[in-house]
Amino acid sequence: xxxxxxxNLKQELIDCxxxxxxxxGYTKLSIRSLAKESGVSQTAPYRHFETKEALYASVATDGxxxxxxxxxxxADKKITKKDLVEIGCRYIEFGLKNANxxxxxxxxxxxxxxxxxxxxxxxxxxxxxxxxxxSKLASDSDDVIAFKCITLWSMVHxxxxxLRKVQVVGDDFEEGVGPISTASFIxxxxxxxxxxxxxxxxxx
Amino acid sequence: xxxxxxxNLKQELIDCxxxxxxxxGYTKLSIRSLAKESGVSQTAPYRHFETKEALYASVATDGxxxxxxxxxxxADKKITKKDLVEIGCRYIEFGLKNANxxxxxxxxxxxxxxxxxxxxxxxxxxxxxxxxxxSKLASDSDDVIAFKCITLWSMVHxxxxxLRKVQVVGDDFEEGVGPISTASFIxxxxxxxxxxxxxxxxxx
DNA sequence: ATTTAATGTTAGCAGTGTAAACATGATAGC
DNA sequence: GCTATCATGTTTACACTGCTAACATTAAAT
Numbered sequence: 280x281x282x283x284x285x286x287n288l289k290q291e292l293i294d295c296x297x298x299x300x301x302x303x304g305y306t307k308l309s310i311r312s313l314a315k316e317s318g319v320s321q322t323a324p325y326r327h328f329e330t331k332e333a334l335y336a337s338v339a340t341d342g343x344x345x346x347x348x349x350x351x352x353x354a355d356k357k358i359t360k361k362d363l364v365e366i367g368c369r370y371i372e373f374g375l376k377n378a379n380x381x382x383x384x385x386x387x388x389x390x391x392x393x394x395x396x397x398x399x400x401x402x403x404x405x406x407x408x409x410x411x412x413x414s415k416l417a418s419d420s421d422d423v424i425a426f427k428c429i430t431l432w433s434m435v436h437x438x439x440x441x442l443r444k445v446q447v448v449g450d451d452f453e454e455g456v457g458p459i460s461t462a463s464f465i466x467x468x469x470x471x472x473x474x475x476x477x478x479x480x481x482x483x
Numbered sequence: 484x485x486x487x488x489x490x491n492l493k494q495e496l497i498d499c500x501x502x503x504x505x506x507x508g509y510t511k512l513s514i515r516s517l518a519k520e521s522g523v524s525q526t527a528p529y530r531h532f533e534t535k536e537a538l539y540a541s542v543a544t545d546g547x548x549x550x551x552x553x554x555x556x557x558a559d560k561k562i563t564k565k566d567l568v569e570i571g572c573r574y575i576e577f578g579l580k581n582a583n584x585x586x587x588x589x590x591x592x593x594x595x596x597x598x599x600x601x602x603x604x605x606x607x608x609x610x611x612x613x614x615x616x617x618s619k620l621a622s623d624s625d626d627v628i629a630f631k632c633i634t635l636w637s638m639v640h641x642x643x644x645x646l647r648k649v650q651v652v653g654d655d656f657e658e659g660v661g662p663i664s665t666a667s668f669i670x671x672x673x674x675x676x677x678x679x680x681x682x683x684x685x686x687x
Numbered sequence: 688a689t690t691t692a693a694t695g696t697t698a699g700c701a702g703t704g705t706a707a708a709c710a711t712g713a714t715a716g717c
Numbered sequence: 718g719c720t721a722t723c724a725t726g727t728t729t730a731c732a733c734t735g736c737t738a739a740c741a742t743t744a745a746a747t
Contacts, residue, residue, distance in 0.1 A: 282712085285725085285726075288725080288726085304591060306591070309702080309703060309704085310703085310704070310705090311702080311703070311704085312702095319726075319727090320726065320727045320728075321727085321728090322704095322705080322706085322726085322727075322728085322729095323725080323726055323727075325704095325705075325706085326724075326725050326726070327725090330704080330705080331703095331704065331705090379591075382590070382591055385644055385648060386586070386590055386591075387508060387510070387583075387586055387590075390651065391651050391652065391654075391655065392648075392651070392652050393651075393652050393655040399652065403662070406662045422665070422668075425662070425664075425665035426665060426668075426669070428662075428665075429645065429662060429665050429666055429669060430669075430676075430680070432641070432645060433638065433641035433642040433644070433645045434637065434638055434641055435641070436641040436644050436645055437636070437637035437638055437639070437640040437641020437642070437644065438637040438641070440589055440637070440640050440641065440644065441633065441636060441637045441640055444589060444596075447594065447595050447596070447597075448595065448596050448597050448603065450595075451595065451597040458607070458610045458629070458632075458633060460629075461626075461629035461630060461632075461633050462633055464626075464630075465630070465633060465634075472634075475683075476634070476680075476683070476684070478683070479679075479680065479682070479683020479684065479686070480680070480683065482683070486743090489694085489695080492694080492695090513733080513734060513735085514734085514735070514736090515733080515734070515735085516733095516734095523695075523696090524695065524696050524697075525696090525697090526695085526696075526697085526735095526736080526737085527694080527695055527696075529735095529736075529737090530693075530694050530695070531694090534735080534736085535734095535735065535736090
């Protein structure tokens with residue numbers, strides 16, 4: 280028989296939320312359905328998440344940790360431009376393969392990261408990872424490193440957004456003109472693309 | 484006295500929705516509150532918008548038209564790199580100043596633009612505008628023009644996303660380290676930043 | 688003038704986030 | 718070991734949501 284206390288509800292809710300968010304998009308997720316899924320009463324989740332946004336924040340935190348891992352390059356070996364291209368590619372791959380989670384991480388579902396320390400920390404640490412990689416590429420000043428880092432980040436971040444939008448439409452319109460085919464081409468030749476952009480960035 | 488038929492409901496709903504979406508974010512918008520605002524019954528909007536997503540699509544369409552206008556450069560005069568920098572700056576400015584509408588345009592609230600012909604058209608026309616500008620910069624092939632165009636677009640699009648995220652947190656953390664200050668710096672020196680990136684892009 | 692189609696209203700369903708009051712049971716102090 | 722405390726779960730309830738079906742009104746078309 281089931282005991283009154285679940286024992287591991289919080290983590291189970293997060294895990295389940297991550298799964299459902301990625302499968303159906305965070306919009307479709309409801310606290311009540313989540314509770315039902317875990318065989319617990321409708322309002323039980325509120326003992327672990329003050330609001331729905333707090334639950335979103337947990338899912339987003341998980342996302343940043345995964346993104347961090349996906350973009351991590353072993354710190355021992357020297358870092359080259361090629362490695363940075365690799366990081367960029369992995370970033371974009373993550374954004375496209377985990378599109379719904381990515382929405383949660385970079386959309387407006389969670390208004391202010393500062394209200395969720397773990398989220399802020401995991402997001403900053405993702406940035407810090409990238410920053411470290413750039414710092415091992417050349418002996419630039421901190422300012423220059425940060426500048427390059429933000430530039431690459433906004434580049435890949437923007438590409439994820441554009442590629443997604445365009446691909447959704449592309450599913451319906453297979454004709455090979457305009458932004459759709461161009462974006463598809465870029466997606467298929469990501470390495471070359473990022474290499475070009477990074478070359479300009481590094482030489483600057 | 485009020486007549487049974489409103490006469491101009493659809494447009495009034497769109498206008499009102501645009502205003503409210505931008506003010507509070509599209510999440511806060513409800514069809515019912517919108518109806519009340521226009522002094523009409525709860526379900527009247529359904530005569531003009533099949534679903535809430537269709538209403539969103541109208542707001543997004545409006546947004547793309549405004550973005551198009553904001554980024555339009557007079558076609559008569561020759562186009563220079565400086566003009567493209569200007570376009571990029573205006574794009575980013577639009578994204579930051581109309582952040583909530585921008586969400587609707589590039590987020591997942593409207594799943595597939597192809598289901599809303601006007602939206603698809605206005606979005607494509609925004610792209611087409613940018614493409615035209617690039618075509619007047621140098622005599623590149625269509626492929627190269629499209630490539631440069633998507634690259635700039637994803638660049639500015641990404642910057643909007645990053646700058647927004649970082650600025651929200653920055654409101655709480657004024658300390659001058661890490662991504663926040665860097666992003667702020669980039670935001671304050673947008674022209675220089677875009678110039679650098681475009682220089683690399685055009686020379687390639 | 689009469690039919691038809693567009694547009695509006697009313698009533699109602701199923702679902703949502705969240706708060707308040709209460710129940711249960713694990714844990715810490717005596 | 719007994720008891721008080723507190724974290725965790727439940728019940729009930731409220732106000733809100735998107736959306737549908739059935740009906741009302743009026744403008745437009747025949």
